Amino acid sequence: MTNSSIPPTMRAWSYKGRGQLADVLNLTSDFTTPSPSNLGPNDVLVKIEYTAFTPSASALISILPNWIHTLPAVPELVLSGTVAALGSNVAAKRPDLTIGARVFGGTSTQLYFKGHGALAEYCPCPEEQLVVIPSSISFRDAAALGGNGVTAVEVLEELGLKKGEKILINGGSGATGTMLVQCARAIVGDSGRVVATCSEGNSEMVKRIGADETIDYRKHDPLHEYLAKEHSETRFDAIADTVGIQDLYTHSPKYLRENGRFVNIGAMHIQSGLQGLFGYIWSLCVNLLWPKILGGTPRWYKMVTATPNQFTLSRSGELAEKGHLTAMIDSEWEMEDVLEAYKKLHSQRAKGTILARIPR
Incomplete structure (x- = not known):
């Protein structure tokens, strides 16, 4: 199942080799969109609204040897957005994940090593690392909760x-x-x-x-x-x-x-x-x-290096709905300003989650 409006290319931040963020990260508008036809049977293509920055994901850019993963690669793992396409097994396993459903969670390390990350307009994610966003929670808050x-x-x-x-x-x-x-x-x-x-x-x-x-x-x-x-x-x-x-x-x-x-x-x-x-x-x-x-x-x-799953995602959503957990957001950045967002992240002075808004 696929949203017919998925474009062949997208805006994305990517890197072609290991190094310091300012030296290797580039924003392009013609990065190849992950193809729905190439989705794994249990994967979901998400059209991203917000990406949450995480220290561990940015650290990978300066640590991972070039040979260990597909390049060019898109950084970051945590996101919120809408379902754009489903792998062949997803509809039967997860009837809640319909085209257009609002979701939050993240992509997997396995998909990340294949070059797929969340700092782009589209990203494939395993269905077990996504849940539907509760109706009272915004895309913005959901991205913070998902990380x-x-x-x-x-x-x-x-x-x-x-x-x-x-x-x-x-x-x-x-x-x-x-x-x-x-x-x-x-x-x-x-x-x-x-x-x-x-x-x-x-x-x-x-x-x-x-x-x-x-x-x-x-x-x-x-x-x-x-x-x-x-x-x-x-x-x-x-x-x-x-x-x-x-x-x-x-x-x-x-x-x-x-x-x-x-x-x-x-x-x-x-x-x-x-x-x-x-x-x-x-x-x-x-x-x-x-x-x-x-x-x-x-x-x-x-x-502990936390990986989103249905239990932890659902639990964080439930706590937020009950008023026990508020998404603490330090700042929100436009896609063009991602390098400045990373500077704030690495300052270790952020008072909450740092987000990038992914424009339509």
């Missing part, structure tokens, strides 16, 4: 957060952190406690969306020393680190309960390229494999 909202849902599922527990969110004013604060508040309830780090200037906002306490990371550096002093008596049940501070985990027994859980979603620094990748791999190996008897940190640890 950072999904990450927050998955992180808190991994942490097994429960009512009445105490959680630390490191990086509470960022795109993912603002979603985590809201979701955590909804889960732990009035009997629980949400603590978040942020700058002094963002403290009021982070408290407004659900934090009981904020910690100024600039004033209290190193953070782990402050936590050991102030939170050793009533330790945390869970910690979600959106920044990627190794010392926060290494010293966590001083402020994380013995059966506490630690999830890291910010270990690979986006500015560091291959160096950041190798550092991430090293930290992951140490945290997961180094025996506790030989000095390894005696606390549960997991690194």
